[in-house]
Amino acid sequence: MEPGNEKQLNFIEQIIVEDLESGRVQEVITRFPPEPNGYLHIGHAKSICLNFGLAESFKGKCNLRFDDTNPEKEEEHYMQAIKEDVGWLGFQWAQLCYASDYFEQFYRWAVELVTAGLAYVDRQSPEEIRQTRGTLTEPGENSPFRNRSVEENLDLLEKMRKGEFDEGECVLRAKIDMSHPNINMRDPVMYRILKKAHYRTGNHWCMYPMYDFAHGYEDAIEGITHSICTLEFADHRPLYDWFLDNVHVPSRPRQYEFARLNLSYTVMSKRLLLGLIQEGIVNGWDDPRMPTIQGLRRRGYTPSSIRRFCGEIGVAKSNSMVDYELLEHTIREELNTTAQRVMVVLRPLKVVIENYPEGREELIEYQNNPEDPSMGTRMVPFSREIYIEQDDFREDPPKKFFRLAPGKEVRLKHAYYLTCREIIKDTSGNIVELRCEYDPQSRGGETADGRKVRGTLHWVSAPHAVNVEVRLYDKLFTLKNMSEMEEGKSYHDYLNPNSLEVLRGSLAEPVLKEAKPFDRFQFLRQGYYTVDYESTQDTPIFNRIVALKDTWAKIQSKGLGNR
């Protein structure tokens, strides 16, 4: 942290400042320790931004460490995806580490604990261990194997390592206190036998360390000064400390807990996320509706907007539920200044400008971004037949409707004023075309007489229009707090049926034919969109990142009933 920085510090930053001032630590070293058993989501992003951010602002270091102590769940491809996601978010780790690289050292510490009489091999079955653990209000019972001699335990531990026991036959346990009020301290398991190949160590080991036994040691090996985890691990801190305090470790890290992120209208649990995929409700981990980093990326979110969001939500210890509107706000704010404005008619309505010469076409100079004049202008073709948005015309307009209606005049962005003269309907009464008239004197979008035209519409020249597919995404669930589902219901009962709407008849101005995957645009008056990677030259595909704020929609919904 810069000296003299007046910024308010979160509680972890305050602790770090104190630690630096007291000399407890010389340099801040943190770590982001994912288990490679799934994809990262926005909740992980909070932790990533916290850990890497702390290292950045205190000029320290942050490691990316795979906490890969369970071969049953972990896979190489998850590890690769996590590395990519952390890098995409814009962070560089000081070291790339793997808990599995420390297995030998863990074993030595286990031997040290056994030798000190602080660990023992328990031959009880998993069921017996569970039954003798006691309950929240009753103490547990000592294992009948608790008082073996050190020699016997050492021998048994070696046999465990050599594979002389089957899975479930025995475990190594810390000898702490079976009547401890904190259940985690009731002789926790340190090693279990798992005759499974590990994605990195192969078949070298047939027993694997448990989280509580391993985690503090991983931190100690790497010299982590501040080991940050989520609230549910607060109960484990006494254990974290116990393991570190009872052997000789190279450094003494401290654990701190913060509240994990919850976002409204979505879920963060790997299990539920996986369920959505397996049931075909979404199309994979990178479906733009998913709160995964890959989903957000495909949706069009930028790394900087996600980092901004993580900075906005703060770091504290109270369980919280952040409004998804805040996430939307951060991407809107960024894209407002960086996204090129283009015109795309989502649901086209044909307009023929009767007094515009047939066969004539011209190029209209169009501002790429009014927020940033340095982005320049481009030329957009205009002609006698254009398309406008169906929603921009009402045969019988309500009050305060500034758009097109019979006899009403509007402005076509950067082009001309347009007045509706005639409506053409099909046999079933649907409006299929508008016959309009333009004012040749209004080129560019204004006239010498200075008359006011309230509505400005986006448009696309019919002969030049490019057919595009547009995917409109919305929130996945209808329940704000998904942890408050009604008794007996599942997330299936709260799925938003409109989380994806695909539009295939949308028409865009020619420049969009050149758009590349992950390019981001503002479709004028509508929202921000990005090019999906399934996009092709023939049919460009756009994902809606977020809609623009829609004051008109708000007015309408409020005035519902009084027209």
Added chain:
RNA sequence: UGGGGCGUGGCCAAGCGGUAAGGCAAGGGACUUUGGAUCCCUGACUCGGAGGUUCGAAUCCUCCCGCCCCAGCCA
């Protein structure tokens, strides 16, 4: 009825004994060639509740209430 954590406006969140920051959302207005953006303005007479200490308390003490987490050979 064990242990741990947390309760500040609708949602986050500062505040660390001196008289309630900020952001999002909401409402009102100005401006506008995006009903976008921008710009103003409004909102906790009060900090879960009740007592107490103090000249002074969201901040200290006591009691009470509420919510979350823990009984994997998961992390």
